[in-house]
Amino acid sequence: xxxxxxxxxxxxxxxxxxxxxxxxxxxxxxxxxxxxxxxxxxxxxxxxxxxxxxxxxxxxxxxxxxxxxxxxxxxxxxxxxxxxxxxxxxxxxxxxxxxxxxxxxxxxxxxxxxxxxxxxxxxxxxxxxxxxxxxxxxxxxxxxxxxxxxxxxxxxxxxxxxxxxxxxxxxxxxxxxxxxxxxxxxxxxxxxxxxxxxxxxxxxxxxxxxxxxxxxxxxxxxxxxxxxxxxxxxxxxxxxxxxxxxxxxxxxxxxxxxxxxxxxxxxxxxxxxxxxxxxxxxxxxxxxxxxxxxxxxxxxxxxxxxxxxxxxxxxxxxxxxxxxxxxxxxxxxxxxxxxxxxxxxxxxxxxxxxxxxxxxxxxxxxxxxxxxxxxxxxxxxxxxxxxxxxxxxxxxxxxxxxxxxxxxxxxxxxxxxxxxxxxxxxxxxxxxxxxxxxxxxxxxx
Amino acid sequence: xxxxxxxxxxxxxxxxxxxxxxxxxxxxxxxxxxxxxxxxxxxxxxxxxxxxxxxxxxxxxxxxxxxxxxxxxxxxxxxxxxxxxxxxxxxxxxxxxxxxxxxxxxxxxxxxxxxxxxxxxxxxxxxxxxxxxxxxxxxxxxxxxxxxxxxxxxxxxxxxxxxxxxxxxxxxxxxxxxxxxxxxxxxxxxxxxxxxxxxxxxxxxxxxxxxxxxxxxxxxxxxxxxxxxxxxxxxxxxxxxxxxxxxxxxxxxxxxxxxxxxxxxxxxxxxxxxxxxxxxxxxxxxxxxxxxxxxxxxxxxxxxxxxxxxxxxxxxxxxxxxxxxxxxxxxxxxxxxxxxxxxxxxxxxxxxxxxxxxxxxxxxxxxxxxxxxxxxxxxxxxxxxxxxxxxxxxxxxxxxxxxxxxxxxxxxxxxxxxxxxxxxxxxxxxxxxxxxxxxxxxxxx
Numbered sequence: 092x093x094x095x096x097x098x099x100x101x102x103x104x105x106x107x108x109x110x111x112x113x114x115x116x117x118x119x120x121x122x123x124x125x126x127x128x129x130x131x132x133x134x135x136x137x138x139x140x141x142x143x144x145x146x147x148x149x150x151x152x153x154x155x156x157x158x159x160x161x162x163x164x165x166x167x168x169x170x171x172x173x174x175x176x177x178x179x180x181x182x183x184x185x186x187x188x189x190x191x192x193x194x195x196x197x198x199x200x201x202x203x204x205x206x207x208x209x210x211x212x213x214x215x216x217x218x219x220x221x222x223x224x225x226x227x228x229x230x231x232x233x234x235x236x237x238x239x240x241x242x243x244x245x246x247x248x249x250x251x252x253x254x255x256x257x258x259x260x261x262x263x264x265x266x267x268x269x270x271x272x273x274x275x276x277x278x279x280x281x282x283x284x285x286x287x288x289x290x291x292x293x294x295x296x297x298x299x300x301x302x303x304x305x306x307x308x309x310x311x312x313x314x315x316x317x318x319x320x321x322x323x324x325x326x327x328x329x330x331x332x333x334x335x336x337x338x339x340x341x342x343x344x345x346x347x348x349x350x351x352x353x354x355x356x357x358x359x360x361x362x363x364x365x366x367x368x369x370x371x372x373x374x375x376x377x378x379x380x381x382x383x384x385x386x387x388x389x390x391x392x393x394x395x396x397x398x399x400x401x402x403x404x405x406x407x408x409x410x411x412x413x414x415x416x417x418x419x420x421x422x423x424x425x426x427x428x429x430x431x432x433x434x435x436x437x438x439x440x441x442x443x444x445x446x447x448x449x450x451x452x453x454x455x456x457x458x459x460x461x462x463x464x465x466x467x468x469x470x471x472x473x474x475x476x477x478x479x480x481x482x483x484x485x486x487x488x489x490x491x492x493x494x495x496x497x498x499x500x501x502x503x504x505x506x507x508x509x510x511x512x513x514x515x516x517x518x519x520x521x522x523x524x525x526x527x528x529x530x531x532x533x534x535x536x
Numbered sequence: 537x538x539x540x541x542x543x544x545x546x547x548x549x550x551x552x553x554x555x556x557x558x559x560x561x562x563x564x565x566x567x568x569x570x571x572x573x574x575x576x577x578x579x580x581x582x583x584x585x586x587x588x589x590x591x592x593x594x595x596x597x598x599x600x601x602x603x604x605x606x607x608x609x610x611x612x613x614x615x616x617x618x619x620x621x622x623x624x625x626x627x628x629x630x631x632x633x634x635x636x637x638x639x640x641x642x643x644x645x646x647x648x649x650x651x652x653x654x655x656x657x658x659x660x661x662x663x664x665x666x667x668x669x670x671x672x673x674x675x676x677x678x679x680x681x682x683x684x685x686x687x688x689x690x691x692x693x694x695x696x697x698x699x700x701x702x703x704x705x706x707x708x709x710x711x712x713x714x715x716x717x718x719x720x721x722x723x724x725x726x727x728x729x730x731x732x733x734x735x736x737x738x739x740x741x742x743x744x745x746x747x748x749x750x751x752x753x754x755x756x757x758x759x760x761x762x763x764x765x766x767x768x769x770x771x772x773x774x775x776x777x778x779x780x781x782x783x784x785x786x787x788x789x790x791x792x793x794x795x796x797x798x799x800x801x802x803x804x805x806x807x808x809x810x811x812x813x814x815x816x817x818x819x820x821x822x823x824x825x826x827x828x829x830x831x832x833x834x835x836x837x838x839x840x841x842x843x844x845x846x847x848x849x850x851x852x853x854x855x856x857x858x859x860x861x862x863x864x865x866x867x868x869x870x871x872x873x874x875x876x877x878x879x880x881x882x883x884x885x886x887x888x889x890x891x892x893x894x895x896x897x898x899x900x901x902x903x904x905x906x907x908x909x910x911x912x913x914x915x916x917x918x919x920x921x922x923x924x925x926x927x928x929x930x931x932x933x934x935x936x937x938x939x940x941x942x943x944x945x946x947x948x949x950x951x952x953x954x955x956x957x958x959x960x961x962x963x964x965x966x967x968x969x970x971x972x973x974x975x976x977x978x979x980x981x
Binding site: 230 | 541542543545566569571572575576577578579580582583586601603604605606607608609610611612615627628630632634635638640642649652653656657658666668670673675677679689690
């Protein structure tokens with residue numbers, strides 16, 4: 092993309108209403124625009140990041156054998172009357188009447204609707220196990236929306252639901268979700284720690300939250316310093332292998348890591364003192380096993396091998412897709428702006444032309460632009476008539492992980508400068524070498 | 537995907553409520569489930585088609601230089617009060633109050649909000665031309681939703697908006713949209729004819745609808761028999777070249793083609809009699825030029841080269857993404873089921889194992905499955921313990937363009953059967969030859 096033809100409305104001033112770094116930086120980098128309290132337009136740069144995150148979530152869900160579908164944003168109130176939640180939910184539920192005065196609501200979550208889909212179409216245990224998920228906009232009418240997309244009212248969430256014959260099967264689904272989530276966050280360059288959690292209004296016997304460590308997190312967290320060092324890395328996982336999947340879950344949940352909701356001081360104090368960590372965390376996902384809480388009242392049953400009929404065991408599993416954009420920035424920024432991990436960056440590399448209009452600089456930049464495209468990478472080429480300082484400031488603000496600077500002196504010596512946004516380190520090399528180096532970094536992801 | 541692990545709830549019975557082929561077939565093929573009047577869940581097979589269509593729309597918009605973003609589904613009423621449409625819109629607008637009693641609405645279209653984004657961030661003519669678009673769920677509270685996703689209430693639409701300094705520039709944007717739409721529909725295997733249209737409630741000086749010929753279309757259409765023969769084919773288009781783009785528009789709009797709204801009997805009768813065609817059409821897109829209708833009342837102005845200030849010239853351009861799924865089926869089906877064009881098929885090829893459990897059949901199917909994946913294609917492998925007849929009926933119903941049948945007799949002779957869904961013709965060949973043939977068909981798209 093050529094910046095002269097893009098729509099990247101960066102702000103020079105820091106918006107007064109933004110209290111945390113991610114909100115400030117998303118506004119300044121032209122990623123979002125607030126349309127009303129807690130409701131945002133995703134401007135082109137923000138939309139690109141949102142799509143990258145969504146894509147990673149899809150890929151990892153499909154890898155785990157989960158099946159995508161899409162439920163609508165609006166739901167009939169009657170479904171929620173069946174589960175008893177229509178009256179229980181409170182003012183965070185956005186209630187709507189249509190022109191025929193029928194009660195509807197903007198879905199804050201989808202347990203009822205997915206259970207309705209299941210009971211309409213599945214009759215036999217032979218059709219299990221089954222895990223269905225979607226990535227769809229939700230609405231929760233927060234009384235005080237704040238922190239930008241971190242606590243918005245209209246937000247994008249992945250929510251998945253498993254249907255299993257037995258509790259044991261459902262706990263395998265739970266474990267499968269935990270492992271797929273670990274891989275999802277790692278691919279984004281995030282360390283998200285699974286922590287035992289309270290079940291809250293959705294209910295459930297077993298539940299973990301995934302928390303990203305960040306000073307601005309809403310939860311206080313207590314953990315063993317060894318926990319953030321745990322990595323899945325590039326190991327291959329057979330999601331059908333119960334022992335293997337359970338083993339990974341054990342590896343990631345045995346050491347102490349809890350939020351203030353479930354914190355146990357005595358257990359915490361058993362950790363060697365030098366490893367005891369207290370900090371703050373941002374919740375970016377949660378997994379639940381809740382058994383037959385919805386299948387029983389809503390009649391989601393299957394025939395069993397011995398001619399019986401039983402309600403299925405279910406769980407629900409969420410990833411906050413739009414919230415992740417904020418969490419990623421909270422965990423990856425400095426005083427100059429955002430620092431995108433390679434896995435989610437909106438553009439793979441920035442090209443800065445120090446002397447727009449100079450024939451050799453222009454043609455070197457165009458050649459770089461084409462070379463990256465041939466590697467399947469998307470560069471953002473700052474081809475504006477602007478001072479070098481302004482171009483650098485924009486690139487630092489929007490946070491592309493790699494920047495190539497092209498100037499007349501360098502080009503005369505067949506050199507460009509490759510700069511790493513995270514370390515600030517620059518290196519001179521030929522344009523070809525710079526392309527190869529950046530391409531190799533992305534190929535290794 | 538292995539069918540034994542998929543969620544494909546095909547129906548044996550024809551649902552009584554469905555009046556047209558696409559609605560019937562989408563229900564029978566397990567593509568959608570109605571959740572309330574005019575509001576559908578997209579089950580896995582339907583969701584896959586929806587995503588393929590969305591992807592083609594994105595690719596062609598980006599190719600034309602248009603920039604994607606994403607506006608929220610809910611909008612503040614105040615924006616619509618500025619344009620005067622809040623009171624004018626009528627009961628099709630779904631009006632909502634939040635917990636603080638603020639007036640909101642579920643967006644039926646986005647002229648106001650995109651104009652608000654523009655005026656907040658663009659000041660100079662130098663930032664033009666600019667075309668922004670999104671693909672987002674909309675809501676229109678139809679009094680009698682019907683025909684499945686063809687006239688639903690919650691529907692997915694691509695809507696794009698151009699901002700230009702002059703009328704001449706805006707008409708180039710209009711033409712650019714026309715050409716990009718022609719290519720979009722062609723890639724889906726559809727013949728969609730641009731027809732001069734009435735401007736309707738959005739207002740506008742210049743507008744064309746795109747209609748797909750189908751007996752169940754809601755509009756009567758009158759056209760020269762030569763019009764449906766016009767094709768863009770694989771010609772390369774330079775979207776910045778005004779003459780070239782205008783030339784293509786002329787090529788596609790000079791021959792007579794109109795809906796009943798703008799039909800002119802005298803002009804129609806000038807066509808040689810044997811070429812006069814009367815039929816029905818489904819609207820799958822519309823482009824509008826409407827000048828300063830929104831930019832003036834909403835103050836979307838830019839500074840001009842001579843220090844003046846003028847409201848920008850705008851247009852809006854829509855493609856009915858979810859409706860296209862229905863339109864595609866109306867135009868591509870027979871008595872056995874759907875016939876997907878290769879460009880939008882949910883799976884590229886079906887594999888039918890005639891003798892599940894037979895070692896040679898099973899291993900031949902597994903080898904085919906892997907071979908297609910290596911070509912970047914997605915097969916649907918019917919690995920269920922089912923009669924051949926039931927497997928064929930399912931494949932015919934869901935309409936994958938190509939099917940490979942593997943049976944013990946064929947495998948003994950190193951043969952499989954490759955069947956074309958559209959023609960019904962079958963051919964025996966080696967498994968390798970079948971993979972190569974199918975891969976070549978998709979590679980040519």
